[in-house]
Amino acid sequence: MKGKQLFAKKIAESTVGVLTEDEVLKRIELPKYQEQGDLAFPCFELAKVYKKNPASIATELATKTKSSYFSKVVSEGPYVNCFLNKKHVSKEVLAEILTKKEAYGSLTIGQGEKVTIDFSSPNIAKPFSMGHLRSTVIGNAYANILEKCGYKAIRINHLGDWGTQFGKLITAYHRWGNEQIVRQDPIKELLKLYVRFHEEAEVDSMLEVEGRLWFRKLEQGDKKALELWQWFREVSLEEFKGIYKLLNVTFDSYNGEAFYNDKMEDTIQLLKGERLLSTSQGAEVVTLEEHNLPPCLIQKSDGATLYATRDLTAAIYRHKKYQFAKSVYVVGQEQSLHFQQIFLVLRKLGFNWASQLEHLPFGFILQNGKKMSTRKGKVVLLENVLREAIAMAEKSIEEKNPTLQNKSKVAHDVGIGAIIFQDLKTEPQHSVEFSLETMLRFEGATGSYVQYTHARACSILRKSNRYKGNESLDGLADEPSWSVVKKLMDFSSKVQESYEQAKPSEIATYLLSLCREFNKYYAHCKILHEDNKLASRLALVECAAIVIKEGLRLLGMQAPSEM
Structure with a gap:
């Protein structure tokens, strides 16, 4: 204990x-x-x-x-x-970490129960922009933390793959599209068509009418409309998966909005059966005035369903399918009212599990203090940013360590890691200031600093010929060693805090403090000095490397052994 x-x-x-x-x-x-x-x-x-x-x-x-x-x-x-008792406690902590390795810090809170976590959710036929970065990396890290706490995380990508925008896109494709050009660079060309539709619609109002007609055809199962929609979805998903591969993010389900098309009528009938629907200006709503909230809009006067209808249906479907203990939605803070309404409507329907639904909101990505620009047709593409970060990391490695093996792999891990860490070190509800130059510094509160500390620990272990990792250990009572041991002891409590508060930032902040203590230890102790404490000092180095690597894994980052 x-x-x-x-x-x-x-x-x-x-x-x-x-x-x-x-x-x-x-x-x-x-x-x-x-x-x-x-x-x-x-x-x-x-x-x-x-x-x-x-x-x-x-x-x-x-x-x-x-x-x-x-x-x-x-x-x-x-x-x-x-x-x-420093000697007594440090000996036990080191022994536990060396025995458990990456399992150190694991908890059994979840007892194998399932948690669905809805995150990322980009829109089909639109570029994967920087706007989707936060949901993707926060959701992925929180899923990893849930698993560290003993839950089974079900990762869901609720794709934006339905809506009137597809009627507009089909209209634009029929008018100005060229299949061969679109196939060469699908997302870029589809965005161009979508932007052109809006530009042309400003002078030709009939385009909006045509767009609505095509979407109605799509809803009614028109073969031509469905074929185009399916194609747009497939090429988009293929591109998205390339970005997820760069970020090392995976999903258990890509069921998007369209998946619930044939299931929403059951939800509407359920609401009617419970007498929860009332008519307001021709639309069907669930009133929430007892909670001082505006009504939840379920069905428009023309019979069209809305986001709320789909999210209610998705929640009911997911509970039936997964029997989750908890369901988390990693969606921007501007959707807080929407989720308040959804959760309350589900409670009104008598679903006890509705109390286990959570919205994990987050702030914006800022550049020079302002929300990142998404002017017409001008979006900041996440893939471009990721590749630029990798290139900058490669250049930095070339300058600092040109003989490094696997330079391209390390540059990838450092570049991607820099972007992930910059996001996750910030509490989710706060906005993040974006700066590649700051992110890729090897000192300060950056992912590169944490990765470099791990690489430094690995380098020390490589330099020691004597250490095999199975020697009998003595306790370490000197202050620099003890400061590191105390941080290592704290890992499982930080995992628990990050889970309970739904803040991966707790892990990121912990890693920075652990690395600071380890680097002080490295500066003040002659670690490789031949004496009877050598094995214990090297064990402390290995334990620090194990915990840093595991902490980075929880954040969705790699831990290079050389940099």
């Missing part, structure tokens, strides 16, 4: 029936100053129960809290401060 858990257990035993071990664990803090100890428990809450001064409660608890894992436990004002 690690020091923190044992400290929590001892405090809980001394406060019988007041706080459980888990409750104590959540309240344990890290002291502000090193000389105050390694762990601290505040007694303010207990003062309300015992009707005593928190400082006197702390004094009593300090005298009762004893273990060979603790070198001393003292009170300081209202806090119980615990000094861990």
Whole structure:
């Protein structure tokens, strides 16, 4: 049992029936100053129960809290401060990491239950823009974190593959499209046609009418319309998968909006059966005024369905198919009202599982403090940005380490990793400032810095001829080593925090702090010095490398062993 858990257990035993071990664990803090100890428990809450001064409660608890894992436990004002036995604890932590390897930090919270996670969801026949980066990397990282916590994550890409825009695109293709040109560069040419439709429609209003007619044909199953729609979908998905391959992101389902076309009538009938639908200006809605929210629009006056109808249908379908314990939607914060409405309508329908639906919102990607431009026909293509990042990383490697093996693979991992980390180190609800130059720095709060620290640890291990990884270890009590050990001990709690708060940023921030402590250790200790602590120091280096690599994996990044 690690020091923190044992400290929590001892405090809980001394406060019988007041706080459980888990409750104590959540309240344990890290002291502000090193000389105050390694762990601290505040007694303010207990003062309300015992009707005593928190400082006197702390004094009593300090005298009762004893273990060979603790070198001393003292009170300081209202806090119980615990000094861990460095040799004892560091030896156990290193042994545990070396035994468990990448499984270190894994939790059993999920107990194998399923969680569906809806993320990325680009629009068919439109370029995969920077606008879809955040949903993709946040969703992928959170899915990895869910699995680390013992859940089975079902990754769903709810493609934007239906709607009136396809009637417009079919119209544009019939009027100005050339199959041979479109096949050469499908997305670029389809975007051109779509933009041209809107430009021409400004002077010819009949184009909008023609677009609506073609979409109606598509809805009615017209063979020609369906063939074109299917082709647009296939070429788009092929291009998207190329980008997902660059990002190392996979999905279990690509069922998009169109998949629910034949299932929405059941949802509408269900709403009617529960007498939840009412008519407003000819449209069918579910009123939510008791929640101080606008009505949820289900069906337009012309019978057309909407996003809400599809999302309700998708939620019902997914629960039937997967029997999920939880369902997460990684969608921009501008859709918060939409998901509030969807979740409330599902509750009104009597679905108990609706309380397990979560919207994980996120902010914008900014450039020079402004939302990235998406002017008419001018979108910032994600693939171009990814390839530029790889090229910049390759150039940097060429300058710093021209003899490096597998330069192109390392450049790929560093370039892609830089973009992922820059996004994920920011809390999801905050906006991200985009700058390739900043992202690819090997110092500071960047993915390249974390990857470089991992490569440095691997380099030290390669230089040691003696270390085999199975030597008997001594505990490490010096401060630089102990600072790294304490960070390593913290990994599983950071995994749990990132899961509970739905913030991959917790892992990114943790990795930066671990790397800072490891680099201080590297600067202050002669790691390869031949003495009786050599094996233990190298074990600490290996443990740091294991945890950094696993943390990067959770974020969806690679950990090069050389850079």
